Amino acid sequence: MTEIHRLSARELATAIAAGEISSRAALDHYLERIERLGTPVNAVVSMDIETARARADAADAAIARGENWGPLHGVPMTVKDTFEAAGLSTVVGEPRMKDYVSTSDSVAVARLRAAGAVIFGKTNTPRLAQDVQSYNEVYGTTNNPWNDKRTSGGSSGGAAAGLASGFTPLELGSDLAGSIRTPASWCGVYGHKSSYGLIPMRGHIPGPPGTLSEPDLCVAGPLARNAGDLALALDILAGADSIDGALWHARLPAPKPTTFGDFRIGYCFDHAFCPIADGTRKRLEDTIEATRQAGAQVDKLDDLPGGFEQSYDVYDRLLNGLVGSSIPDKLYNKARRGAAFMGLIGKNEVGTLGGFTERATASHRDWARSSEARHKLRAQWHALFEKYDVVLLPGVCVPAIPHDHKGNVLSRTIDIDGTSHGYTHLFRWIAPATVAGLPATSAPVGLTDDNLPVGLQIVADYGQDLTTIAFAQHLAAATEGFRVPPEFG
Secondary structure, three states, X not given: OOOHHHOOHHHHHHHHHOOOOOHHHHHHHXXXXXXXXXXXXXXXXXXXXXXXXXXHHHHHHHHHOOOOOOOOOOOEEEEEOOEOOOOOEOOOOOHHHOOOEOOOOOHXXXXXXXXXXXXXXXXXXXXXXXXXXXXXXXXXXXXXXXXXXXXXXXXXXHHHHHHHOOOOOEEEEEEOOOOOHHHHHHHOOEEEEOOOOOOOOOOEOOOOOOOOOOOOOOEEEEEEOOHHHHHHHHHHHOOOOHHHHHOOOOOOOOOOOOOHHHOEEEEOOOOOOOOOOHHHHHHHHHHHHXXXXXXXXEEEOOOOOOOHHHHHHHHHHHHHHHHHOOOOHHHHHHHHHHHHHHHHOOOOOOOOHHHHHHHHOOOHHHHHHHHHHHHHHHHHHHHHOOOOOEEEEEOOOOOOOEOOOOOOOOOOEEEEXXXXXXXXXXXXXXXXXXXOOOOXXXXXXXEOOOOOEEEEEEEOOOOOHHHHHHHHHHHHHHOOOOOOOHHHO
């Protein structure tokens, strides 16, 4: 029989329901792999093994009685350490929270448990989920399973690395600045940024524990080794919560294309605003050729709705406005003074300290103007999707970068084929889908000559989450899809 860690979450759930594999055996299999292989990766950073084994035993007893809790009955899994899960620590890499243990579940975790999942651990993040690399003072650095000298990405870096390493069959992540899509691309797994508002974010940190409002731009979504598992998880996670649930219910439309060749595809891999590395480009172009071979309609786009550079500016203003809302009063007032000074000397460009302080301390009037610009972008994307079913973009401009913990996101740089660029270039290709609230699936499409994964970003119209996932499934059938890192077979 196929080894447990090579099964998809759906296959594992089916085997457990049929009595072919016990939930306890599956859990112990993953725990053994983490014990044996986990240290070099450092993806799973906290566990409650005793409680998880008790839940797995209860799941097996339920099957013996002819009961089934749901589509994830008895399936062991981990979740990103930004989601509260009762009985598990929720540290988010913040030293001041190192002793915090959640007493209740976030909405998303509660839904996974209600579907039968056995949640046994948490995966690493950067401090307060605010970096493209997953490292912090509490749990240390998560390494990329393809090359431990490189980052797994962030902020769902532990989630993606744990999946690629075979430590869990399914993960729950969150995405504000590519935090699902970037680590999925760099670790070679699947990740889905859901349509904005589809999955409740209550119980996600940050904001602080007890926050009830939904954060702007940020969404929850699943990561997996198998594209079909994204749809399985989405069906469990989607839908209104609390007061909203009295009014609306989620019903995601089925994909209109039924075969790979039925898809109408637009793609953009070339733009001066954010060049991509040659190694990444080659794999993306191979993907376009695969879609042509399948008979799909494929058109190259010269630019993105609203203009790539202009839409990024809107995203940057909204993103930094959100970040600014959580800055302590003393630091906020200092930032306001700094923004005024930097503005006087013309240093408030995008991606600079002056630009950040200006946008993080902007007035509500300024935010409202940016929000209106966001809705105009949404309308332009909606019009484009009258012509195309999906738009294909790079997941990120470069393969996984070497670890670099010096400075901060505004002072670091990245290398793109020998040319230095600002670190925030890593946010640029993910911004269009985020600012417009669109679903975007990251799918692995091969390796560079340096044996590093490349991810494709599949974007569709609002609410067409199942269309992006279906495209990823067709693509996996036409290409190799997920590949196991050499040391983690």
